Amino acid sequence: MRYEIRVIGSAGQGSLLAAYVLAAAAVQEGYHVTQTATYGAAMRSGTSMGDVVISNEPIDFPKVFNLDAVVIQSQEAYDEMVGGKPIRLDPECGEKDADVLVNVKDGAIVVFDADLVQCDLDANRYRLIAAPIARTATEIVGKRQTMNIVALGVLQVALEDSECPISEESFIKAIEKAVPSRFVDLNKKAFAEGVKIGKEALNKA
Template sequence: MRYEVRVIGSAGQGSILAAVVLATAAAEEGLWATQTATYGAAMRSGVSLGDVVISDQPIDFPKTTNLDAVIIQSQEAYDDMVKGKPVRLDPECGEQDADVLVNVKPGALVIVDEDLVQCDLDCNMYRIVEAPIARTAAEVLGRRQVMNIVALGVFQVATTLQFDKPLISEESFLKAIEKSVPSRFIDLNKNAFLEGVKIGQQALQKA
């Protein structure tokens, strides 16, 4: 089993931290993982991403080539993932046209923020989960900054669309949060993750 995930968003949305927590959770689960990031200009502006490869055995190629899941946190990140011009911005596209994501497998899990991202994907091609991620972070937790961890909660539940049970357990994620964030933010982030699980479940019921 080789499972590739990308967390992508605008700089400052914590995409890399989310990827680190995800990879740590995989390790807690007893799975092998690699986590790579893009450095350079993207660290301060524009789009930033963290990639994770998860496997039940040691991993050969550490970077992603064909994603099984992608968590998209902002519109510019979405546009960045789309092959060519997004249909939203292309006057020549009609209602029936759909976006195609680069380096993403057919059948892949696509998690998007329903308020921040206009998503024009073909729902027969991808398993799309739309949830109010940033809104939950802001309104329920009082901190928009934890939207990345809310998104991980959604992801945790949503992997049931691809596997019989979640790829990584809630417990492993909670342990990973303890290991990855400063101690004074642990409770906040754990709550963020659990709220993410909740809205993830609701989104799956809707779908």
């Protein structure tokens, strides 16, 4: 099993920290893991992304090339992923033509912020999970900067029935190790709220 995940967002949204926590959580599960980062200047924009490869065997190539899941935190990040516009199959997304995400396989999990990202994706092509990530971080958790950890909560729920499940407990342990001690409780709350809205989003899907 080889499972590839990308967390991408605009500068300041904590995509790289989220990818680090995700990688650490996967290690807690006993997987082999690699994690790489790309910063804004390297992508010719203000976006940054963290890529995580998870496997039950040693990983011989650490870069992603066929993503199984992607977390998109901003419109800018979404636009960075778009590669083309084939004929749409799902009329409910609004436009006649749909966007396709580069290096994202058919059937992949696509978690995105329901308020910040305009979805033009084909729901028959991807497993779309829209959740109020930034709004939850701001209004429920009380700190918008935790939206990256809220997003991981949503992702955790989405991964439960995938070939690469990662438990809530492993994410919590990863958060405890990855963030400064004074922010651990805040980020645990953010993750829990992400799990909550992730379950709600999946029930609607």
